[in-house]
Amino acid sequence: MPKRIIIHWSAGAYNPNSVDFQHYHIMITGDGLTIEGKFPISANEVCKEDSKGNALYAAHTGGGNTGSIGLAYCAMAGYKNPQNVGAYPIKPAQLEAGFFKVAQLCKQYNIPITKETVLTHYEFGKTHPKTSSKGKIDITYLPSYPTVPAAEVGDFIRSKVAWYLKNKVS
Numbered sequence: 599m600p601k602r603i604i605i606h607w608s609a610g611a612y613n614p615n616s617v618d619f620q621h622y623h624i625m626i627t628g629d630g631l632t633i634e635g636k637f638p639i640s641a642n643e644v645c646k647e648d649s650k651g652n653a654l655y656a657a658h659t660g661g662g663n664t665g666s667i668g669l670a671y672c673a674m675a676g677y678k679n680p681q682n683v684g685a686y687p688i689k690p691a692q693l694e695a696g697f698f699k700v701a702q703l704c705k706q707y708n709i710p711i712t713k714e715t716v717l718t719h720y721e722f723g724k725t726h727p728k729t730s731s732k733g734k735i736d737i738t739y740l741p742s743y744p745t746v747p748a749a750e751v752g753d754f755i756r757s758k759v760a761w762y763l764k765n766k767v768s
């Protein structure tokens with residue numbers, strides 16, 4: 599069973615590309631649709647590689663793939679900073695669709711909503727500075743909630759997911 603959910607942005611456009619399919623279990627498109635990646639969530643239970651070293655799991659979080667569901671918002675290509683967000687900022691309805699999906703996954707897999715179990719890639723990198731996740735910026739900015747500071751985006755997401763779990767997921 600997966601033990602945590604790590605939330606990303608793809609740094610791409612509003613639909614997944616072939617690389618995204620390899621690296622995430624679940625993708626939220628610009629239209630708020632949920633798309634499944636190539637590898638099932640169960641493939642990350644024990645992360646294996648083939649004889650050529652190709653991952654047979656969704657490699658979404660360096661140093662943290664085992665037991666982790668990887669969910670990505672398809673968005674944020676060209677993002678530089680809050681004043682220069684590029685042509686694909688996460689859309690309001692897209693963002694909410696992702697919160698709802700995370701809440702569903704929490705329910706389905708009995709994952710509690712804590713900093714260790716529902717977190718952003720950015721947060722994982724902060725707490726695991728010896729991994730390749732160090733310095734990742736997804737997710738440090740929410741275009742539809744621009745006043746939430748980078749350091750609080752994870753807490754904000756968890757509060758939203760908790761609301762969806764309580765009110766929308768049965």
Ligand SMILES: [Zn+2]
Nearest residue numbers: 606607719736
């Ligand atoms: Zn990421």
